[in-house]
Amino acid sequence: MILEIEDRKTKQLPRGLMHANVFRAPGEFGLEEKVIPHAGPGEAVIQVRLTTICGTDIHIVRGEYSVKSGLTIGHEAVGIIHELGPGVHGYRIGQRVMTGAITPCGTCEACLSGGLSQCGGPLGGWKLGNTIDGTQAGYVLIPHAQANLAIVPDELADEQVLLLSDIASTGFAAAERGHIKLGDTVAVFAQGPIGLCATLGARLLGASQIIAVDPDPARLRVAASFGATSTLSPAPDLADQIRALTGGRGVDTAIEALGTQETFENALRSLRPGGTLSSVGVYHGDLNLPVDAVGAGLADHTIVTTLCPGGKERMQRLMRLVTAHRIDLTPLLTHVFELEDIRRAYELFSSRAKGVLKIAIKVS
Amino acid sequence: MILEIEDRKTKQLPRGLMHANVFRAPGEFGLEEKVIPHAGPGEAVIQVRLTTICGTDIHIVRGEYSVKSGLTIGHEAVGIIHELGPGVHGYRIGQRVMTGAITPCGTCEACLSGGLSQCGGPLGGWKLGNTIDGTQAGYVLIPHAQANLAIVPDELADEQVLLLSDIASTGFAAAERGHIKLGDTVAVFAQGPIGLCATLGARLLGASQIIAVDPDPARLRVAASFGATSTLSPAPDLADQIRALTGGRGVDTAIEALGTQETFENALRSLRPGGTLSSVGVYHGDLNLPVDAVGAGLADHTIVTTLCPGGKERMQRLMRLVTAHRIDLTPLLTHVFELEDIRRAYELFSSRAKGVLKIAIKVS
Amino acid sequence: MILEIEDRKTKQLPRGLMHANVFRAPGEFGLEEKVIPHAGPGEAVIQVRLTTICGTDIHIVRGEYSVKSGLTIGHEAVGIIHELGPGVHGYRIGQRVMTGAITPCGTCEACLSGGLSQCGGPLGGWKLGNTIDGTQAGYVLIPHAQANLAIVPDELADEQVLLLSDIASTGFAAAERGHIKLGDTVAVFAQGPIGLCATLGARLLGASQIIAVDPDPARLRVAASFGATSTLSPAPDLADQIRALTGGRGVDTAIEALGTQETFENALRSLRPGGTLSSVGVYHGDLNLPVDAVGAGLADHTIVTTLCPGGKERMQRLMRLVTAHRIDLTPLLTHVFELEDIRRAYELFSSRAKGVLKIAIKVS
């Protein structure tokens, strides 16, 4: 029972302290007590109600993506405004808000020209759980609060908006950046949470045929419910199969949502001349572009890579899709854990067992 | 029974002749016998199976839009290839095809820069039933056949693709030209057949809130089934109502689908700063842009007008939406008439009685 | 002599006070003493070195554009950072900076989606000399300093960058928003300072034929030096003349830079089907769109209106054009006055006498 836990936390934690899921060293992480942060100029502190675990967090705790020891992990949050720093206007304590995984300043050169995710420099928009303490904690400090606090409409539950923060914003962006015209054909490679959102995004943007690829039949079933019109398992002749499904044309847009050479190359080989490869996978090694797959550089291809878009305008716009009943992401929340049990949640999420897609972490 | 009629026609019509619905003078039109056309270089002749009546045809028979006496009316067709002229490749006699209302050449300066509808000059893409004989006939000559014959997949019925030719292509284009971003809000002014397709188009392109406006409750019900999330009747404070529905912001995109000062002005007044007014209405008088409604020219507005896009690529892409079960336009086909009864069909369509939206005209 | 004036000002003005050009009532304005402003959180105060008078300022002092009594006029400034409020990072006192006429916050919904000029609401980006004290003063408070202070490279003189603030940013935007493709033809209606910058902008963006229109032969000569390939005086058959110059096609892009029905309508009539009318004029009455000039709404036209783009990224990007010797706006600065003589400067600027285009106002 949540109330019990809150009661317990109230008893256990000295005033001014909170629990936080902290990275210590590769393989070493877990709940610690930390001081509740305070909001400086332009900042806010949110009491976290709901957060989640991202694939990137798994890379962090394994030491595959490097962050400093002692950092609180996590970059998605729905919560209550606890404190507003000087210069933050138009909000009040107690309001329910969410923030994107990416928290741009809005005022640097990159932001002012629309490059919010590259705020201040390469990947600079990603701060929470990367360069500053993150959201898997009782409270989290939100930088550039004016640009990032998105008020959640009363009619929406926390669970309905949580995944907009990262995977939906990323997966949809894969489709948005893919130059999908009304009636275009799309193939989406890998149907993890982000790939599933890319499939949904392609549907939202007016694709006709949407071919979802994944080795897991369960995920392909979710893909079909999210808009895929065909589903395929990886195979040596995957690109040929896709080409056949499109009457020999190749797809207009291929979306890579895993981060491997195999999926990237299959995406490239499935593309029609003049098509777009939209990549949102995180790569851990060099990519090879076979000369024949790029038509010797003469195929009029476009390849785009995209980091999750953030900022409150993005979040509010995506919330409008939920309010209008255009999307329902709650089927992706297959499991729920309390913050106290977050290590078990990491284990389950890492294992990919029990049909897990995303885990909601209840904090308060 | 269609077969009876065909039988009758076979008896009645001397070899080489066909029936055609011909404009004679304002208020004067009807079936006449005409010689079946022959295909010159680059042309094709289609035996028409299904056509329809457009609002423009009503203007033509009333003399409100001027065409030459003796012209066969009509610009939508699904039919069978009857003859292929020299230089038309990749087709064969007997194939079922459809064509867009707009039949661009593909090879003039306008076409080569993507302006297919303005082929060769102002409105030049619109030839059928405007500058050359149209589709309300047993046979129709299709100019620039290579650019315009779109093969209909076997699994689709004539009725499923007929409306792609004009109203769906136009209505969808209203949305496509409206710069709708994922999650944007849209208002569509008038829910005639084109407005309904614009509503559907806004939904297909990822709008969240879609506000449909029309005085007819029956049409608003269809609008709701096509994706409208709110429906409104025209009222003096319509723009205020829309602004209120969008939390004071105004809509991101306003679509005008009637062609009157009132709808145009309401569209303009409903728009947020920086928003887009996408107009597909046909206007019969000057338009007035009130200085306050355009923010004295400083509101960063975009106003676009659009003529129906055509060409076979457009038609094939839209047919893919039908094949993929993304759209079903058959609810718009409220009535069916034989070509022999086309005058009665015009009467019904003009009257807007009996819930008529679009009428399928069976030819063969 | 500037030093004398500074000396005089030092003597005359009690510590903490400054001179400011203040609007009192229609027809009533002039220098007053005001307290030097202080920078709150997120703000900065600049000691103004150079400012200018804009056509809008003339409307303000005449009472044709309404601002509150007591407001300091002016929205362009090059100066020295005098004070930085809490939360403004990356700058230091004494740096030379400039700001755009438009000073967006960067963090509201409009700004985060790229609509910087409509920051917070209609025309909301325009604050200086409109809703808060402006730049025709010894010092000016800059709101949202983090988003708006653009450091001026040492190698550039104040005079080289002053006009980027408003007229160049606006005039260039007229071209940028006009969808000019490489080799396109452009007509620019009116060759005041903004129109001249639009002409230059069209050239910068790769137009081929650029037709400049103005009744003033002197301005047409400047237009030719800024890139116009033909120059025309207004005439009843102006649109026909332009059409003839383009081989009957009409221009791809028509830019309106005055704000009158006549120029707007001529722009519209000069346009090819599918072309873009880009308007940066400020209108004082309703606009009429003749039904034939818009092809009954079927001409695939685009009409865009644009408010001056601002923000430091814009300013820095435009300054790079000066640094790279791509543009030189100093020929537009036909006259120089001291702040003490600003009423005489207003008189000259209003009169359009002596070939005046823009007047630099030296403050310190």
Next chain:
Amino acid sequence: MILEIEDRKTKQLPRGLMHANVFRAPGEFGLEEKVIPHAGPGEAVIQVRLTTICGTDIHIVRGEYSVKSGLTIGHEAVGIIHELGPGVHGYRIGQRVMTGAITPCGTCEACLSGGLSQCGGPLGGWKLGNTIDGTQAGYVLIPHAQANLAIVPDELADEQVLLLSDIASTGFAAAERGHIKLGDTVAVFAQGPIGLCATLGARLLGASQIIAVDPDPARLRVAASFGATSTLSPAPDLADQIRALTGGRGVDTAIEALGTQETFENALRSLRPGGTLSSVGVYHGDLNLPVDAVGAGLADHTIVTTLCPGGKERMQRLMRLVTAHRIDLTPLLTHVFELEDIRRAYELFSSRAKGVLKIAIKVS
């Protein structure tokens, strides 16, 4: 003397025959007598006046790019209309025309959606000297003549328009596809004829800083005259040098104009987050994208490859730039040969000796 040569050819060649530069086998090519082609439906025959040799032609004669034995080489032409096939309208025998290297049909799905270069399938727009007889001949058959015959204005010499056909259209496209905003910074890797045109294209589109890279000081001097603001020789720390030149930002757009791993990788490493790599090089091996250079797929990069755009609209638009004195490509025509001496021209062009950039081949 050209007249003498024509006289000689008239004597030497039996009626109905012409000279053509024919590929026989790798390393084996030269002038042969061929029958003058005849124009079928939709085709035209041009009497060639001026053509040139392209880098691709060198690959062909060396056997590095495979074409069928007996093919006439060459894909650029300025000439006189000699014959018009049925269905070609709006032209007359004797008119001077040019055609693009790419001759799209205008009527296939790819063309109708704007993908003219991929007409009918991968690289399908490139026909002349690739899949059908090319332009290094007395006469050449132009397929899809209606879409490809661009009339040359009388005031332009053959030499002024010849290079628009391929290298200018390609080099400019490198810039056009690079998302260059007004004032952006651009680096162009390799200053061969296409790279030089890309440099010029970046200038035409409003770039500020343009950094040209090439090992050849002579080509860098031409680059400076074409708009480069800095010139660099390749060096191990090239990307760092470019980053330093842009104040640490990296360039907004990097253009690859050679087709090697080294230039591609340097282009990628010079790019700011969110920047665009526009590639027009022809690659002869796989491309490697280092994981750090693509920011693990999270840098919001765009990579585009482009085949030369063609079609008469493109050619006419580019010719307008010459007519308007915006560009002068004749400095690239460093040498002139008669068709009779074409083998010597190939030798010189292959050797890159004597400062050769492009060679004009006079045919008639």
